[in-house]
Amino acid sequence: MSSAKYDVLGIGNAIFDILVQTDEGFLASHGMTKGGMSLIDESRAAAIYRDMGPATEMSGGSAANTIVGLANLGARAAYVGKVKNDQIGKLYAHDIRAAGVAFETRPATDGPATGCSYILVTPDGERTMNTYLGAAQELMPSDIDADQVAASAIVYLEGYLWDPKSAKDAFVKAAGIAHEAGRQVALTLSDSFCVDRYRGEFLDLMRNGTVDLVFANEAELHSLYQTSDFDAALKQFRADVNLAIVTRSEKGCVVASKDDVTAVPAFPIEKMVDTTGAGDLFAAGFLFGLVRGAGYENAGRLGALAAAEVIQHIGARPQTSLKQLAQQSGLPA
Amino acid sequence: MSSAKYDVLGIGNAIFDILVQTDEGFLASHGMTKGGMSLIDESRAAAIYRDMGPATEMSGGSAANTIVGLANLGARAAYVGKVKNDQIGKLYAHDIRAAGVAFETRPATDGPATGCSYILVTPDGERTMNTYLGAAQELMPSDIDADQVAASAIVYLEGYLWDPKSAKDAFVKAAGIAHEAGRQVALTLSDSFCVDRYRGEFLDLMRNGTVDLVFANEAELHSLYQTSDFDAALKQFRADVNLAIVTRSEKGCVVASKDDVTAVPAFPIEKMVDTTGAGDLFAAGFLFGLVRGAGYENAGRLGALAAAEVIQHIGARPQTSLKQLAQQSGLPA
Numbered sequence: 056m057s058s059a060k061y062d063v064l065g066i067g068n069a070i071f072d073i074l075v076q077t078d079e080g081f082l083a084s085h086g087m088t089k090g091g092m093s094l095i096d097e098s099r100a101a102a103i104y105r106d107m108g109p110a111t112e113m114s115g116g117s118a119a120n121t122i123v124g125l126a127n128l129g130a131r132a133a134y135v136g137k138v139k140n141d142q143i144g145k146l147y148a149h150d151i152r153a154a155g156v157a158f159e160t161r162p163a164t165d166g167p168a169t170g171c172s173y174i175l176v177t178p179d180g181e182r183t184m185n186t187y188l189g190a191a192q193e194l195m196p197s198d199i200d201a202d203q204v205a206a207s208a209i210v211y212l213e214g215y216l217w218d219p220k221s222a223k224d225a226f227v228k229a230a231g232i233a234h235e236a237g238r239q240v241a242l243t244l245s246d247s248f249c250v251d252r253y254r255g256e257f258l259d260l261m262r263n264g265t266v267d268l269v270f271a272n273e274a275e276l277h278s279l280y281q282t283s284d285f286d287a288a289l290k291q292f293r294a295d296v297n298l299a300i301v302t303r304s305e306k307g308c309v310v311a312s313k314d315d316v317t318a319v320p321a322f323p324i325e326k327m328v329d330t331t332g333a334g335d336l337f338a339a340g341f342l343f344g345l346v347r348g349a350g351y352e353n354a355g356r357l358g359a360l361a362a363a364e365v366i367q368h369i370g371a372r373p374q375t376s377l378k379q380l381a382q383q384s385g386l387p388a
Numbered sequence: 389m390s391s392a393k394y395d396v397l398g399i400g401n402a403i404f405d406i407l408v409q410t411d412e413g414f415l416a417s418h419g420m421t422k423g424g425m426s427l428i429d430e431s432r433a434a435a436i437y438r439d440m441g442p443a444t445e446m447s448g449g450s451a452a453n454t455i456v457g458l459a460n461l462g463a464r465a466a467y468v469g470k471v472k473n474d475q476i477g478k479l480y481a482h483d484i485r486a487a488g489v490a491f492e493t494r495p496a497t498d499g500p501a502t503g504c505s506y507i508l509v510t511p512d513g514e515r516t517m518n519t520y521l522g523a524a525q526e527l528m529p530s531d532i533d534a535d536q537v538a539a540s541a542i543v544y545l546e547g548y549l550w551d552p553k554s555a556k557d558a559f560v561k562a563a564g565i566a567h568e569a570g571r572q573v574a575l576t577l578s579d580s581f582c583v584d585r586y587r588g589e590f591l592d593l594m595r596n597g598t599v600d601l602v603f604a605n606e607a608e609l610h611s612l613y614q615t616s617d618f619d620a621a622l623k624q625f626r627a628d629v630n631l632a633i634v635t636r637s638e639k640g641c642v643v644a645s646k647d648d649v650t651a652v653p654a655f656p657i658e659k660m661v662d663t664t665g666a667g668d669l670f671a672a673g674f675l676f677g678l679v680r681g682a683g684y685e686n687a688g689r690l691g692a693l694a695a696a697e698v699i700q701h702i703g704a705r706p707q708t709s710l711k712q713l714a715q716q717s718g719l720p721a
Contacts, residue, residue, distance in 0.1 A: 073479075076707070109456070109483040109705060112445040123442070142475040142501070146406075150442040168475070369707075372442060374409070 124339025332371025665704025
């Protein structure tokens with residue numbers, strides 16, 4: 056195994072976020088499930104957007120947010136995801152490159168527009184996402200550069216890749232190349248409804264060794280094992296994957312390896328403004344700790360710190376230097 | 389004079405903001421004049437954007453920000469400005485309509501893209517704007533709807549309209565219609581460099597009665613009369629216009645009519661994050677007070693309150709209910 060050019064390569068749906076602060080009534084009147092990610096088609100996107108208040112836009116996408124967080128912490132990071140070469144796709148490509156991430160995926164030149172998520176943030180800070188995949192549908196196995204994957208210490212994949220039609224093939228291809236090169240493969244389960252759609256396939260990925268590390272929040276964990284018993288679900292999770300990381304919002308996180316379980320508290324915050332990106336940034340901090348060999352507890356603390364930054368402002372990408380925040384907290388960065 | 393359908397109709401350059409927090413070094417290395425608005429062409433826009441960090445996007449444009457602030461306060465507001473029917477133009481049209489503003493200007497179907505301003509926000513909160521006018525260049529006198537202008541109690545115009553080639557004709561047309569209908573015409577001087585480009589014409593507009601109310605900040609006032617003596621400049625300003633409003637940042641504002649001068653303090657803030665939109669939102673609050681007959685002092689306080697809200701977050705449009713803020717402060721709203 057040669058030394059890695061990248062610490063982490065992320066693969067995901069490249070999605071532009073259109074964020075608005077709204078009230079609970081908006082969710083109810085549009086039949087939205089609070090806290091979830093719903094896939095929408097173009098006509099539903101138009102109907103939601105028509106009724107939405109003035110918005111703020113910024114680049115998003117779950118794995119992309121994680122990768123940007125990693126670069127912000129000082130990791131060498133790369134991303135694979137599909138936008139179209141339209142105005143929004145150009146904003147997207149700018150933002151991820153400007154964050155210091157290697158991003159070489161060829162944009163689509165025809166077909167649907169760059170994907171967008173219409174994100175409703177309620178007064179309690181919870182976000183409800185309505186995602187039009189658009190060009191993200193066009194991610195193909197041919198977008199995976201074998202040399203780049205083989206040169207990355209960790210390949211990080213989002214469960215959302217099961218939604219577009221060909222992206223799962225890209226996922227499996229990347230995981231295979233990574234393992235052949237002696238690298239590690241990480242997966243985030245993304246969303247409890249996503250787990251509900253692909254439970255069997257996600258369990259297969261874990262049980263047949265396609266993925267080595269899996270991130271889940273409590274809702275995703277409970278959905279995966281169809282139980283409301285946390286301890287029972289965690290026990291199964293540990294049996295199914297080499298390293299299981301469960302985020303529990305204000306209760307912190309649990310890192311469970313075959314040998315040991317480490318609980319790490321959440322990072323204190325002043326005010327929760329918008330949970331968009333909380334899990335993504337937790338994964339960024341955790342993976343950063345992991346590639347720096349900081350140990351599970353410090354990795355968990357780095358995850359908690361990065362998540363705490365992102366939930367205290369609108370949007371899913373860091374607005375300050377996580378590296379400096381980590382240093383100020385005495386964490387390795 | 390019939391009763392007005394709109395309290396205020398704003399006409400301006402419709403510009404999409406691409407905002408980034410950066411350091412002083414970025415301004416220096418790109419030869420930017422801190423705090424100003426520079427017009428840039430497409431190639432300079434590309435060069436600046438290439439070097440900029442990850443950005444946040446939202447709709448902007450000086451008069452548009454004012455009009456959105458007015459609608460947020462509860463005024464009946466309309467806007468005229470030119471975007472293209474491209475992706476960014478559609479975001480722009482959505483945002484202003486979603487804010488409750490009547491916006492019927494036909495988008496351009498060919499020619500340059502929707503205008504953008506690349507806004508660099510330094511750690512002191514000051515913003516430096518680099519504006520590519522794009523489709524805003526295409527605003528024509530034919531975009532002015534005479535009935536709409538005649539039905540608006542105040543027509544509010546930005547000095548920036550002197551930059552695109554035909555917009556000043558639209559400006560003069562609108563002012564003429566407004567006065568024929570017995571309405572008032574307000575102007576903001578926009579930017580000290582803009583004043584420097586069009587000093588003589590702006591003075592003519594004031595002296596020949598094309599405009600009744602003029603907003604200026606200190607730098608614009610000093611540029612207009614080419615003096616660093618505030619009192620001398622204010623004296624000339626009062627002589628040239630029926631109602632002169634000068635904003636002085638943390639020193640508050642001065643409202644000078646022919647009969648009287650009223651000084652109003654600034655509104656206390658916790659932390660200045662981004663001055664983008666400070667003058668625009670001051671004008672929103674002031675004009676709201678005016679159309680509600682609240683008197684110059686209360687109008688000045690409403691302006692100070694709206695400006696204080698917008699400088700405490702990134703972006704030039706309010707992120708909370710100014711109406712509620714005003715009510716909490718015991719101001720008319």
